[in-house]
Amino acid sequence: MPDQFLYAIEVTLNGLMAGVLYALVALGFVLIFKASGIFNYAQGVMALFAALTLVGIMDGQVPFSHLINAVFGTDIHHFGWHVPAVLAIILTMVFMVGFAWLVNHFVLRHLVNQEPIILFMSTIGLAYFLEGFGDIMWGSDIKKLDVGLPQGGSFWLEENTAWLGGDGFYGFFIDKLDMVATVIAALLVIALVIFSQYTKQGRALRAVADDHQAALSVGISLNFIWVLVWSVAGFVALVAGIMWGAKSGVQFSLSLIALKALPVLMLGGFTSIPGAIVGGLIIGVGEKLFEFTLGGMMGGATENWFAYVLALVFLVFRPQGLFGEKIIERV
Amino acid sequence: MLDADDSYVTADGRTIGSVMMEMKHITLRFDGVVAIKDISFDIREGEIRAIIGPNGAGKSSMLNVISGFYHPQEGEVWFRGARRPSMKPFQVAQQGIARTFQNIALFEGMSVLDNVMTGRLTQMKTGLLAQAIWWGCAEKEEFENREIVERIIDFLEIQAIRKTPVGRLPYGLKKRVELARALAAEPKLLLLDEPMAGMNVEEKEDMSRFILDVNDEFGTTIALIEHDMGVVMDLSDRVVVMDYGKKIGDGTPDDVRNNQAVLDAYLGVAHD
Numbered sequence: 048m049p050d051q052f053l054y055a056i057e058v059t060l061n062g063l064m065a066g067v068l069y070a071l072v073a074l075g076f077v078l079i080f081k082a083s084g085i086f087n088y089a090q091g092v093m094a095l096f097a098a099l100t101l102v103g104i105m106d107g108q109v110p111f112s113h114l115i116n117a118v119f120g121t122d123i124h125h126f127g128w129h130v131p132a133v134l135a136i137i138l139t140m141v142f143m144v145g146f147a148w149l150v151n152h153f154v155l156r157h158l159v160n161q162e163p164i165i166l167f168m169s170t171i172g173l174a175y176f177l178e179g180f181g182d183i184m185w186g187s188d189i190k191k192l193d194v195g196l197p198q199g200g201s202f203w204l205e206e207n208t209a210w211l212g213g214d215g216f217y218g219f220f221i222d223k224l225d226m227v228a229t230v231i232a233a234l235l236v237i238a239l240v241i242f243s244q245y246t247k248q249g250r251a252l253r254a255v256a257d258d259h260q261a262a263l264s265v266g267i268s269l270n271f272i273w274v275l276v277w278s279v280a281g282f283v284a285l286v287a288g289i290m291w292g293a294k295s296g297v298q299f300s301l302s303l304i305a306l307k308a309l310p311v312l313m314l315g316g317f318t319s320i321p322g323a324i325v326g327g328l329i330i331g332v333g334e335k336l337f338e339f340t341l342g343g344m345m346g347g348a349t350e351n352w353f354a355y356v357l358a359l360v361f362l363v364f365r366p367q368g369l370f371g372e373k374i375i376e377r378v
Numbered sequence: 379m380l381d382a383d384d385s386y387v388t389a390d391g392r393t394i395g396s397v398m399m400e401m402k403h404i405t406l407r408f409d410g411v412v413a414i415k416d417i418s419f420d421i422r423e424g425e426i427r428a429i430i431g432p433n434g435a436g437k438s439s440m441l442n443v444i445s446g447f448y449h450p451q452e453g454e455v456w457f458r459g460a461r462r463p464s465m466k467p468f469q470v471a472q473q474g475i476a477r478t479f480q481n482i483a484l485f486e487g488m489s490v491l492d493n494v495m496t497g498r499l500t501q502m503k504t505g506l507l508a509q510a511i512w513w514g515c516a517e518k519e520e521f522e523n524r525e526i527v528e529r530i531i532d533f534l535e536i537q538a539i540r541k542t543p544v545g546r547l548p549y550g551l552k553k554r555v556e557l558a559r560a561l562a563a564e565p566k567l568l569l570l571d572e573p574m575a576g577m578n579v580e581e582k583e584d585m586s587r588f589i590l591d592v593n594d595e596f597g598t599t600i601a602l603i604e605h606d607m608g609v610v611m612d613l614s615d616r617v618v619v620m621d622y623g624k625k626i627g628d629g630t631p632d633d634v635r636n637n638q639a640v641l642d643a644y645l646g647v648a649h650d
Contacts, residue, residue, distance in 0.1 A: 254496045261483035266471030283555035
């Protein structure tokens with residue numbers, strides 16, 4: 048096989064893996080949008096905040112230590128213990144559920160029946176609040192997140208695929224972390240599907256997503272469902288935060304990945320879980336392949352804008368996205 | 379006059395029990411517009427109670443008060459011998475009051491079966507964590523509820539469309555699915571908001587038959603709003619007549635038919 052072709056395959060595989068991470072963030076958006084019609088701008092910051100909290104708990108960091116030290120003149124930073132990764136993840140999840148409750152109690156509950164744009168604005172506010180709060184609580188330095196996931200390229204895969212090409216080809220290089228992320232994302236999606244299709248709360252959630260009034264009339268508490276869905280979105284954010292954090296460190300630019308989820312959503316449709324996955328993969332593969340084939344001609348760094356241009360093209364030809372519901376208004 | 383605790387047997391042999399729900403001096407205002415003005419009436423166990431009146435009489439508002447969607451400024455709602463505090467609609471549903479809507483509020487994206495299953499939510503007790511930890515328990519509950527739902531689907535003769543997404547159904551069938559979903563909750567009180575609005579004669583006859591059968595077989599107490607006078611007179615045991623937010627008549631269909639105020643306000647003008 049020509050080496051050029053093999054490289055293209057490798058790029059595609061890497062693109063798929065990157066796409067999984069985009070899909071994870073997009074998934075969080077879709078969940079909340081489906082259930083409450085809110086476009087949650089804060090989804091990316093939630094991933095950041097979840098990752099910050101996880102690192103903070105694992106390292107035994109004292110929350111608000113800068114604030115405490117500044118006020119009381121003390122010099123404390125760490126409790127001096129380390130929490131095992133699994134326990135820390137569970138604690139962080141509890142934290143995210145608490146966060147979901149707080150968001151519902153102090154923000155969303157008071158905005159029922161408001162215009163979508165107002166709800167959207169409230170999530171922008173939430174995003175900046177959360178970013179600042181995360182800064183005060185855990186500090187703004189870049190942190191290393193190590194929950195014991197395998198890192199680095201897979202030598203096994205490289206060695207066993209080297210024979211495919213000529214002397215210049217050393218086999219496929221794929222990060223082990225990416226592979227783990229793919230498996231975890233797949234499991235997460237399966238779990239979400241089982242939850243929404245086969246459990247009573249899942250059915251209630253779909254009901255609320257479909258019609259609020261009807262949902263109320265069959266005895267579903269909207270507040271409960273919203274806390275539930277924000278908790279699930281928090282969980283998805285935590286998973287995304289762990290993956291991105293393990294890959295490139297927990298830093299505040301993590302919140303910018305939310306922007307990459309936007310073209311994913313335009314492609315996949317705002318209301319479709321499979322759409323988020325497929326959209327993520329298309330963007331991931333598309334931008335990598337585009338860079339690989341035409342990037343050189345265009346001066347490189349096409350990954351920065353390719354996704355948005357692709358989304359724009361989709362908006363023109365298929366505004367509801369690949370899997371979104373077609374909007375037909377009766378006249 | 380009957381006392382609140384009395385019961386009696388109707389001409390067709392059904393037993394009408396004591397008072398289940400009582401509305402006492404209900405007044406409902408929207409920004410100064412009075413939708414309901416000092417209305418009192420009761421609903422007895424096992425009866426079919428109709429609320430009729432011309433357009434804008436406040437019938438739907440009254441139903442929304444009973445089901446917790448509206449909260450009256452004055453008056454009390456008594457349910458099963460206790461005064462009901464101000465409740466949200468989902469809490470009213472959990473108390474055993476199910477309803478349908480004038481403009482049909484179904485889950486359009488879900489199948490008929492799933493729609494009717496949502497009616498069982500108030501009856502399903504397994505919590506979220508219990509479901510996650512012990513799947514078998516949730517599975518058993520799901521299965522039991524599925525059986526009840528299938529019986530209701532059979533009863534309303536919608537077996538053929540069980541798996542069809544509701545959004546694709548014609549209007550008349552949607553109305554029936556909505557009734558099925560309300561019935562699935564095994565309600566103590568069933569509220570029907572214009573169950574026959576927009577139907578043709580045949581569909582109306584079907585719906586009337588189902589309403590009578592539901593009342594007869596399950597003994598469900600039914601309160602319904604209807605426009606079509608003929609249908610109401612045939613269906614109901616007692617009728618409340620509303621006009622401009624006020625009660626102008628209350629009694630058996632025959633009483634109401636001969637009530638001059640009712641004739642003036644409604645029958646005389648609206649019908650032949």
